[in-house]
Amino acid sequence: MKKSGLFVGLVTLDLIYLAQSPPQSNQKIVAADYTVAAGGPATNAAVTFSHLGNQATVLGVVGCHPMTQLIKGDLANYKVEIIDLDPNTQNAPPVSSIIVTQATGERAVVSINAVKTQANRESIWPEILQHVDIVLIDGHQMAVGSEIAQIAKARNIPVVIDGGSWKNGFEKVLPFVDYAICSANFHPPNCETEDEVFAYLSGFGICHIAITHGEKPIRYLEDGKAGVIDVPAVQAVDTLGAGDIFHGAFCHHILQESFTTALQQAAHMTSFSCQFFGTRRWMHS
Template identity: 70%
Template sequence: MTKSALFVGLITLDLIYLAQSPPNNNQKLVATDYTVAAGGPATNASVTFSYLGNKSQILGVLGSHHITQLITTDLANYQVTIIDLDANKQTSPPVSSIIVTESTGERAVISINAVKTQANINSLPPHILENVDLVLIDGHQMVISKIIAQQAKIKNIPIVIDGGSWKPGFEEILPYVDYAICSANFYPPNCKKEEDVFNYLQALKIPHIAITQGEKPIQYLSSEKRGFINVPKIKPLDTLGAGDIFHGAFCHYILQTNFTAALELAGKIASKTCKYFGTRSWMQCEIRF
């Protein structure tokens, strides 16, 4: 049976270049490859969730600037429905410029996030959670996300957060969360190491917590059980979007299996995608999981 998820957060346009290295001051580089795609943590997760055979909706601010057509076309190709919280906005959506280093797969990113495109709570459509099986929040639309989290909790719809980095306002959303999937860069106030992060999230009574660490094992805490999950060893070409793809895959698998199995399966997908350039080419090159 097809599952449906609502992804709440950032919608960007990503300009992605593959090069020998990021440029130095006053240096011009010629990229060896490039691609353009819709981006943002929740957006990339929604594409992955849809690719894995589900129904995806992305809730965020897009607007009507002419370059939004590049975003809408990309998301239409992956059957992701856009719910635009400010369809009349005339200014450009956030644009990210990303340079991926060929030899290591590491990326350098410069972007504008959603700070200048915060949605008004009055723009939230009614019945937004109708027929939704899961919600993912990436923290880029905090006011809207809090309302969604409160409504989802009442309806017993599981809530996942993509904790890529700490953002003010997360403290108001975390008490509603079922699955906190964080990166090694996620540090709540007064947290300086991973043990502090686990303690902080556990104090909020979040039942399932995980911290991803790139190619290192995933740490998790679930029902008082601590452990590690290894991720496959690969030679990366591009690590851009791996965390977003991990979250989208996790949302897919957590609706089918238990927490640790969902983490392991999501880790396998995210690792494989690092063998391909950009955030979409793995979908054309890999057999369906």
């Protein structure tokens, strides 16, 4: 059955190149391949959620700069709706330039994120969560994300955070979170070990926490019980957006399966996606 997800956060334009290696100082390199797509954690998660047969909406700042047509065209192609928090801004959208190393699939990223495109909570309205089954917040629109999380919690709509890295203000969102899916780079204040991260998040009443480690096993805590989930081994071509795809797949599966099964299914889909260049080609294989 088709579900509806609201994905709150960063919308970028991604310029992705496949090359033998990132350039050294003062060096020019020729890419073997390239692609252009809408990007950002919430955005890529929304595309994945839509690909799995659901209705996905991105809540973020896009605006009306000529470059945004590339973002809008890509998201329309994947049936992802956009609720624009600042539709009249003529500022250029955040652009990420990414170089993927052919031999390893590792990526180097230059990005401006959402630093210059922050929206305030007056940009949203309560009806925004009508008929929404799940919310994901990536922390790049923190004021809006905090407000959305509170409304969702009051309506018993599950809230997922993409904890790719710690962002100031996350502490205002965490009291309303049901599922914290974090990377090994997620370091809340005064947390130096993963056990401290688990304890910190548990202190907010979050009963379902997972920390991913790329191709290495996922550690999780469910209602105080710890466990580990293995990640399928693949020959990675491109790891760009892997975490975003994981979050989108998790949002799909958690609406119909247990926490551990949702993590397993998300890990399988993410590993599969890493065998293809860019953030979209795996969907067409």
